[in-house]
Amino acid sequence: MRALIDLIIQKKHWFVFILLEVISLAFLFSHNGYQKSVYFTTANDVVGTTYNVISSITSYLHLKEENQALEAKNQYLRKKLLEMQQQMAQDSVKRMPALPLKYELVSAQVVNMTLHKSNNLITINKGEADGIRPEMGVICSQGVVGIVYMTSRHYSIVIPLLNTNSKVSCRLRHSEYFGSLIWERGYANIAYITSIPRHAPVKVKEIVETNGYSDVFPAGLPIGQVVRIGDSSDGMSYMLKVRLFTNFTTLREVSVITNYTSAERHMLEEIAQNPEKADSTMLEQLKEATEKPDNPIR
Amino acid sequence: MSSIYISRFFRLLILLFFQVLVFNHIHLMGYITPLVMGYMVVCFRHNSSRISVLTWGFITGLLFDIFSNTAGMASASCTLIAMVQPLILKMFTPRDAADDFKPSFLTLGFWNYILYTFLVMLILHGAFYLLDAFTLADWILTLTSILGGSVLTTIIIVFIELLVHSKQKKKHHA
Numbered sequence: 333m334r335a336l337i338d339l340i341i342q343k344k345h346w347f348v349f350i351l352l353e354v355i356s357l358a359f360l361f362s363h364n365g366y367q368k369s370v371y372f373t374t375a376n377d378v379v380g381t382t383y384n385v386i387s388s389i390t391s392y393l394h395l396k397e398e399n400q401a402l403e404a405k406n407q408y409l410r411k412k413l414l415e416m417q418q419q420m421a422q423d424s425v426k427r428m429p430a431l432p433l434k435y436e437l438v439s440a441q442v443v444n445m446t447l448h449k450s451n452n453l454i455t456i457n458k459g460e461a462d463g464i465r466p467e468m469g470v471i472c473s474q475g476v477v478g479i480v481y482m483t484s485r486h487y488s489i490v491i492p493l494l495n496t497n498s499k500v501s502c503r504l505r506h507s508e509y510f511g512s513l514i515w516e517r518g519y520a521n522i523a524y525i526t527s528i529p530r531h532a533p534v535k536v537k538e539i540v541e542t543n544g545y546s547d548v549f550p551a552g553l554p555i556g557q558v559v560r561i562g563d564s565s566d567g568m569s570y571m572l573k574v575r576l577f578t579n580f581t582t583l584r585e586v587s588v589i590t591n592y593t594s595a596e597r598h599m600l601e602e603i604a605q606n607p608e609k610a611d612s613t614m615l616e617q618l619k620e621a622t623e624k625p626d627n628p629i630r
Numbered sequence: 631m632s633s634i635y636i637s638r639f640f641r642l643l644i645l646l647f648f649q650v651l652v653f654n655h656i657h658l659m660g661y662i663t664p665l666v667m668g669y670m671v672v673c674f675r676h677n678s679s680r681i682s683v684l685t686w687g688f689i690t691g692l693l694f695d696i697f698s699n700t701a702g703m704a705s706a707s708c709t710l711i712a713m714v715q716p717l718i719l720k721m722f723t724p725r726d727a728a729d730d731f732k733p734s735f736l737t738l739g740f741w742n743y744i745l746y747t748f749l750v751m752l753i754l755h756g757a758f759y760l761l762d763a764f765t766l767a768d769w770i771l772t773l774t775s776i777l778g779g780s781v782l783t784t785i786i787i788v789f790i791e792l793l794v795h796s797k798q799k800k801k802h803h804a
Contacts, residue, residue, distance in 0.1 A: 344681065345680035345681055345684060345713070348680075348681050348684050348685070349684055349709065349712075349713045352684055352685075352688045352705070352709040353706055353709050353710070355688075355705070356688070356691065356692075356702045356703075356705040356706035356709060357702060357706055358702070359695070359701045359702030359705065360701055360702030360703055360706060360761060361702070382697075386650075386651060
């Protein structure tokens with residue numbers, strides 16, 4: 333017994349060695365997928381924090397490469413921007429990317445315009461020869477401009493939103509309550525929306541856009557932004573004060589939406605309104621139009 | 631006594647720091663990574679307590695494992711070199727050396743020190759890379775890793791030793 337204890341004391345480093353090796357190998361084999369032992373891997377908090385600090389230091393070493401990459405990216409984006417700007421300058425429709433492609437736009441320039449009368453009109457330099465007809469919508473890069481009123485061979489007269497006779501149906505972008513936009517003589521950038529019901533959740537700064545009910549504009553074109561919520565004169569509905577997006581004082585480039593108005597719809601509505609007048613020829617025309625539904629009125 | 635432990639502890643921290651930050655990112659030829667942590671064991675004096683060497687070696691390896699996600703591999707191989715270090719050092723002990731001399735260029739001589747370090751490193755890298763591969767199928771790769779790692783680590787340790795040595799000399803002169 334004594335000899336055994338002597339041996340153990342004498343050779344104790346062997347026992348320690350074997351013990352430590354067994355521990356190590358136990359680690360090695362039990363953690364062969366070391367996911368199990370969070371504490372003995374880089375996943376533990378102390379080591380993780382250390383590596384975080386280290387990476388926050390070493391990230392500076394890569395700043396040069398990162399800068400170069402960013403510079404290259406910048407260059408690329410700048411080039412893209414330039415291309416885009418050129419393209420937009422050609423189209424003259426600068427902020428209407430959401431406009432579906434099925435609408436054809438004819439760009440035109442404003443040649444005459446009044447702002448301070450109660451019935452302002454805009455003259456543009458495109459007319460029947462370019463496919464423009466009365467009741468077509470006119471827009472610009474910022475928003476809605478107005479509706480074509482009369483056309484000649486090479487010119488058209490547009491009733492802008494800034495006309496007391498103008499009435500464009502519109503809606504609030506988020507709540508989708510609709511009303512009609514009217515203008516009162518005075519400011520060239522302020523209009524009003526009537527007949528928004530009192531239970532509608534209206535907020536200041538809400539965007540007003542076209543609602544697509546009318547035959548003139550497709551839905552979703554921006555008109556303006558609500559700046560004040562007031563009551564209408566009869567107190568039954570809201571009267572919203574709207575700041576128009578379109579800056580009429582500097583308006584120069586406009587676009588006319590030429591093929592939105594559908595002949596079929598137009599005809600159908602006409603028949604519906606005057607059923608007694610609807611004779612066989614009109615129904616014939618309607619049938620014709622149905623066969624070419626996307627044909628504009630020409 | 632405690633000052634020895636403190637200096638060992640700081641040596642361990644510094645070695646760990648450089649191992650994790652620098653040497654773990656060296657992959658010569660794609661797979662030769664120096665395990666400079668082994669310097670911790672190489673430094674132990676002649677006739678140190680064997681249990682002490684074993685414990686420090688194990689801790690060194692364990693810390694390396696934790697920081698490198700190599701569960702058990704380094705602790706097993708560091709414990710192994712901690713076991714054989716006294717034996718190897720005995721082989722190189724000069725006749726007139728003090729009983730508790732510290733292995734260095736001065737005590738062992740330049741070439742003997744390099745050979746001593748290389749032998750310890752060979753065992754360390756041998757154990758580490760064999761446990762890593764755990765097969766002899768790709769033995770050329772394993773052998774290259776072992777030999778390359780040993781040589782590279784020996785060179786690094788010689789540089790460290792020269793640096794420490796020159797500093798001590800300066801201190802001595804001053």
